Amino acid sequence: MHVEDLRWFVVLAETEHLTDAAAVLGTSQPTLSRSLRRVEAAFGARLFEREHRGLRLNPAGRLVLEAARTGTTAVDAARSTIEALQDPESGTVRLAFLHSVATGLVPDLLKSFRATAPRIRFALREEPSHEIVRDLESGEAELAVTGPRPDPEVFGWHLLERQRLCLYVPPDHPLAGRKQVGLAEAAAEPFIGLRPGFGFRRVVDELCRAAGFTPVAAFESTDLSTIDRLVGAGLGVAVLPAGAVRGTDSGATPVPLAGIKARRDIGLTWRLGRTLSPAAQRFRAFVTSPGQPSET
Known part of the structure; x- marks a missing residue:
């Protein structure tokens, strides 16, 4: 039957x-x-x-x-x-992205793409990097904006941004006027950061460990804007990507971190060996086209 x-x-x-x-x-x-x-x-x-x-x-x-x-x-x-x-003109792109690119990079990409393909829809997932990898493997997400680069044997990659990492300090902090700062100089400061489990939290922990100290947590959050505002209110310092928080007048002052490891690569990634939907193929082609911002 x-x-x-x-x-x-x-x-x-x-x-x-x-x-x-x-x-x-x-x-x-x-x-x-x-x-x-x-x-x-x-x-x-x-x-x-x-x-x-x-x-x-x-x-x-x-x-x-x-x-x-x-x-x-x-x-x-x-x-x-x-x-x-399956319609490249009006299909749906299943896109996952990091919390830390939710206020800048991702909205900019979507706005630019929708100017060329206004009928395509997005099923968005904002989540930590380890969940992004899991969703790419299962097919829950077709594409993702994440960092650092996942296993190159399993995932394709296109670099979107090489973000400079900064120590965000209150506006009246002694380090606020510096051109750059070594992270070890903030070892005695209370730190405001992301909760454990977030990919960027691991980045910060590794930087602090390399600088010879374990940060004392004053507060842990899931939202970069909250971290930025608490720093601006004088509750502590934070390590954040430059420009990660937009549209805020918190007063938190970014000071670039010294050292070649004080950066984070953000890119578009996808599961190798898996056919993308036509809408997702179109979005990937748009993002990876020579006219789109990309730093190498």
């Missing part, structure tokens, strides 16, 4: 007449009869009572009719959704 058999069964059940149903479906009576036999065989029961004027649904047939209507509607909806996903 095929889905089309159920679709034909619905028409036959609504007309309760073999000749009329065949005419509606544009098929022959014998073909429709064979389709009905397949449906009855699949359910192991007669679904109609034969009468001299036509057919009449029996109780089993009414149960199958309800299921057939529900099933064919669901199949049609799924087919329409898949067709929309």
Whole structure:
């Protein structure tokens, strides 16, 4: 039995007449009869009572009719959704991205892309880097804006930004006027940072460890804007990418960190060996085109 058999069964059940149903479906009576036999065989029961004027649904047939209507509607909806996903003009891009690029890089990319493809939609996921990798592996996300670069044997990569890392300090802090600062100079400061589990939290912990100290946490958050405002209020210092927080007048002052490791690469990534939807292919082509910002 095929889905089309159920679709034909619905028409036959609504007309309760073999000749009329065949005419509606544009098929022959014998073909429709064979389709009905397949449906009855699949359910192991007669679904109609034969009468001299036509057919009449029996109780089993009414149960199958309800299921057939529900099933064919669901199949049609799924087919329409898949067709929309496969449409490069109006499909959906499943994109994951880091919390720390949510206020700058990602909105800028989406705004630029939507100017060229306004009908394409996005299913967005804002999450830590380890969850992004998991979603790329499972297919929950097709593309991701993340950092650092994941395993090059498994994931493709296009560099988008090489972010300079800064020590954010209160506006009246002694280090606020410096052109750059060694992280070790902030070893005695209370730190405001992301909660454990975030990829950038690991970056900061590794930088502090390399500088010879373990930061004392004054507060841990999931939001960069909150961290920026708390620094501006004088509650501590924080390590953040330059320009990661926009549209704030907190007063927090970024001072570039010294050292070649005081940077973070952010890029577009995807699972190798997996075909992207046409909409996702179009977005990747747009992002990786020579005209888009990229630092190497």
